[in-house]
Amino acid sequence: MIIDDHPLMRAGLRGLIEAESDMEVCCEASTAQEAMVGLREQTPDMAIVDISLSDSNGLELLKRIRSRNDDIKTIVVSMYEATMFAERALRAGAMGYVNKEEAVDVVVDAIRTVLAGSIYVDAETNKRLLWNMSGRSPSRDSDPIGQLSDRELEVFALLGKGQSTRDIANGLKLSVKTIESYRENIKTKIGVKTASELMRHAVQWVLENG
Numbered sequence: 001m002i003i004d005d006h007p008l009m010r011a012g013l014r015g016l017i018e019a020e021s022d023m024e025v026c027c028e029a030s031t032a033q034e035a036m037v038g039l040r041e042q043t044p045d046m047a048i049v050d051i052s053l054s055d056s057n058g059l060e061l062l063k064r065i066r067s068r069n070d071d072i073k074t075i076v077v078s079m080y081e082a083t084m085f086a087e088r089a090l091r092a093g094a095m096g097y098v099n100k101e102e103a104v105d106v107v108v109d110a111i112r113t114v115l116a117g118s119i120y121v122d123a124e125t126n127k128r129l130l131w132n133m134s135g136r137s138p139s140r141d142s143d144p145i146g147q148l149s150d151r152e153l154e155v156f157a158l159l160g161k162g163q164s165t166r167d168i169a170n171g172l173k174l175s176v177k178t179i180e181s182y183r184e185n186i187k188t189k190i191g192v193k194t195a196s197e198l199m200r201h202a203v204q205w206v207l208e209n210g
Contacts, residue, residue, distance in 0.1 A: 001025070001026060001027050001028070001029065001035070001038060001039070001042065001044040001046070001047040001048070002014060002017075002025055002027075002028045002029070002047075002048050003028070003029045003030075003032070003034075003035045003047060003048065003049045003050060003053070003058075003061065004028075004030070004048075004049075004050040004053075004077075005030045005031065005050065005052070005053050005054050006050075007030070009050070009100070010028050010030070013025075013048060013077065013107070014028070016104055016107060016108065017108075017111070020108065023111070026042050026044050027041070027042045027044065030053075030054070031053055031054055031055045031056070032053050032055050032056035032058075032060070032061040032064070033055055033056075035047070035049075035061060035065075036061075036064060036068070039065065039068060039069065039072070043069065043071075043072070044072060045072070045073065045115060046072065046073045046074065046075060046111065046114065046115060047065055047072055047073075047074045047075075048074075048075055048076075048077050048111075049061055049062060049065075049074055049075070049076050049077075049094070050076070050077065050078050051076060051078040051079075051080050051085055051089070052078070052079070052080070052157075055171065056172075057150070057151075057153075057154040057157075058076065058078070058089075059085075059088055059089060059092045059150045059154070060092075060150070060151075060154070062074055062076075062089060062092035062093045062094050063092050063093060065093065066092070066093035073095050073114050073115060074093055074094045074095060074096075075094060075095060075096035075097070075098065075110055075111065075114050075120070076089045076094050076096065076097045076098070077098045077099075077100060077107060077110075078097070078098075078099065078100060079099070079100045079101070080099075080209060081099065081209070082097050082099060082121065082122060082124070082125045083125075083128070084145070084146065084209070085097070086121055086125045086129070087125075087128075087129060087132065088150055088153075090119070090121075090129075092150065095114045095118075095119050095120065096110045096111075096113065096114045096119060096120035096121065097120070097121050097125065098110045098120070099122075102122075144189055144190040144191060145190065145205060147189050148186060148189055148190075151182065152182050152185055152186050152189070154172070155168055155172075155179060155182045155183065155186065156186050156202050156205065157202070157205070157206060158171070159183075159198065159199060159202040159203075160199075160202030160203045160204075160205055160206030160207075161206055162203075165179045165180060165183065183195075183198065186198065
């Protein structure tokens with residue numbers, strides 16, 4: 001199953017997968033909601049998930065897929081750098097992380113590795129994960145954005161895309177008060193005091209990270 005909100009990306013992944021004689025795409029989805037509906041109708045061996053979806057954060061979708069059917073292996077293929085999202089994706093249940101800028105044969109290798117029961121990340125990401133596990137990572141605390149929880153990071157990204165607190169609350173099906181609480185937590189963690197500073201940092205982050 002391919003879950004990505006870009007039709008051209010879905011088409012490219014479908015072509016890549018179905019060029020392999022022993023693989024086929026059983027279904028596609030452009031949103032998290034479509035994905036969960038599709039998973040009620042199909043039981044794929046694997047779901048390929050993008051981090052950025054129009055109605056949800058891919059990390060939350062990974063958690064929902066795992067809670068629904070832990071037998072479905074998941075892999076993230078995203079434009080976001082692995083430095084920010086690979087560890088989060090693995091914690092959410094993914095067994096692989098591939099940047100969309102990687103060569104096409106890397107995607108196929110990642111799919112086969114995960115279907116065989118192993119975890120797939122690039123060498124640099126693997127080294128960073130091992131450092132983090134040791135508790136002695138030289139850069140673990142250097143980026144304040146990296147200290148945000150998955151939900152805080154989702155709210156931060158949505159703010160950077162121009163959504164209001166009420167828009168975010170409606171989209172995530174949470175109360176405005178809850179989103180306001182997330183905003184305050186984010187301000188504290190990234191070291192800003194005002195709403196305008198928060199917005200400036202969020203917009204800049206979105207511009208730099210797609």
